[in-house]
Amino acid sequence: VNSYPSTSYPRDPVVIESSLMTPSQPFDMIRTPIHSSHSVMNRIPNNLETPMFRSSPTILNLSALNHSHGYYRLTQRINLSTFSDTSSKFSGTGPNYGNLIFLTSKTNDLDFKIYYQNVRGTRTKLKELVCAIPLVDYDVIVFTETWLKSYIYDSELGLDDFSIYRCDRETIKPNSEGGGVLIAVRKRFSSQLINIVNDSVETLFIKIQINKTPLILNAVYIPPSSSSDHYGKYVDLLDQVLLSHLDSVILLAGDYNAPSLTWSFSDDLKWLLSEGPSSSSDILINSTACYGLNQYNHIRNSLDRTLDLVFVNYDSVVVGNPYDVLLPIDGHHPPLLITLKIKANHKISLPSNKQRIFSFRKTNFELLREYL
Numbered sequence: 069v070n071s072y073p074s075t076s077y078p079r080d081p082v083v084i085e086s087s088l089m090t091p092s093q094p095f096d097m098i099r100t101p102i103h104s105s106h107s108v109m110n111r112i113p114n115n116l117e118t119p120m121f122r123s124s125p126t127i128l129n130l131s132a133l134n135h136s137h138g139y140y141r142l143t144q145r146i147n148l149s150t151f152s153d154t155s156s157k158f159s160g161t162g163p164n165y166g167n168l169i170f171l172t173s174k175t176n177d178l179d180f181k182i183y184y185q186n187v188r189g190t191r192t193k194l195k196e197l198v199c200a201i202p203l204v205d206y207d208v209i210v211f212t213e214t215w216l217k218s219y220i221y222d223s224e225l226g227l228d229d230f231s232i233y234r235c236d237r238e239t240i241k242p243n244s245e246g247g248g249v250l251i252a253v254r255k256r257f258s259s260q261l262i263n264i265v266n267d268s269v270e271t272l273f274i275k276i277q278i279n280k281t282p283l284i285l286n287a288v289y290i291p292p293s294s295s296s297d298h299y300g301k302y303v304d305l306l307d308q309v310l311l312s313h314l315d316s317v318i319l320l321a322g323d324y325n326a327p328s329l330t331w332s333f334s335d336d337l338k339w340l341l342s343e344g345p346s347s348s349s350d351i352l353i354n355s356t357a358c359y360g361l362n363q364y365n366h367i368r369n370s371l372d373r374t375l376d377l378v379f380v381n382y383d384s385v386v387v388g389n390p391y392d393v394l395l396p397i398d399g400h401h402p403p404l405l406i407t408l409k410i411k412a413n414h415k416i417s418l419p420s421n422k423q424r425i426f427s428f429r430k431t432n433f434e435l436l437r438e439y440l
Contacts, residue, residue, distance in 0.1 A: 185397075269305060290322070330342070388407075
């Protein structure tokens with residue numbers, strides 16, 4: 069069983085209902101009170117149903133959790149009589165499940181967790197990935213530079229509880245090595261691939277329904293020293309997809325390989341501003357600005373650069389270091405945890421973008437100079 073540092077524990081008290089129930093919302097953790105005989109933090113993944121066998125009126129045996137269905141196998145026994153606060157928000161009602169008891173949280177907030185990592189190849193790391201997946205509770209996993217080939221099946225990745233979407237490099241450039249992107253979405257969320265006309269860019273667009281909120285998630289890998297034309301083709305794909313999804317939350321995550329760009333915070337903004345653009349990165353910055361997309365990744369790599377970028381058109385987002393890393397870390401690409409703060413019972417009102425921004429990506433500057 070993994071444990072978090074004490075600073076990560078929830079502060080809310082936990083109540084275990086005497087009646088059997090089915091959860092209405094997922095929850096992440098249970099914390100026992102600090103007592104000498106049971107001070108261990110037991111972590112439970114963010115599943116909609118977390119069954120526990122009640123072995124007596126006051127003793128809860130957590131060892132009966134079914135690990136094979138994505139749960140953790142816990143060994144801690146909690147004496148329910150030690151819980152002193154019964155005013156917790158943890159409660160629920162539902163059908164009788166025999167000797168199973170369920171916990172749930174009634175909170176209206178949903179932290180939608182997206183794990184992002186440039187993994188620099190997965191073919192030699194499949195065993196590590198298969199072992200790591202059952203120990204995490206991320207809602208979405210995004211990999212760039214997967215280096216996957218068609219002879220490696222989805223079933224070999226250990227992502228049994230996920231809908232898997234892949235764009236291997238060989239589908240774009242036959243008989244070539246490296247590259248590739250992957251998006252895996254928990255099956256409890258409705259998701260679908262957005263079809264695009266694409267013959268050159270390693271990218272995926274997925275639509276995910278989060279309660280009442282549609283999310284358009286894009287993953288992309290742009291190789292180092294790519295031409296302005298390659299960035300332009302990626303921007304054309306953005307236009308192809310985003311123009312028909314302007315009422316959605318839009319999130320772009322990927323290795324853009326634009327080292328000339330530096331990012332810094334402004335005092336009155338939550339996102340970062342770019343400096344030192346080149347002709348290729350100008351194309352990217354102008355296009356994302358047209359859709360109200362701001363860059364939120366502030367984590368720099370071992371060379372003090374930011375190659376992996378996160379563009380979002382919704383400001384209730386946090387980008388930080390993940391608490392569980394799936395694969396070995398490459399110094400040039402620190403992994404990211406992207407958390408969208410979403411109201412579970414309300415449709416998100418996206419900030420209106422009343423400013424008109426023109427894209428000069430296809431401008432004939434030579435003709436413009438002659439005219440001036």
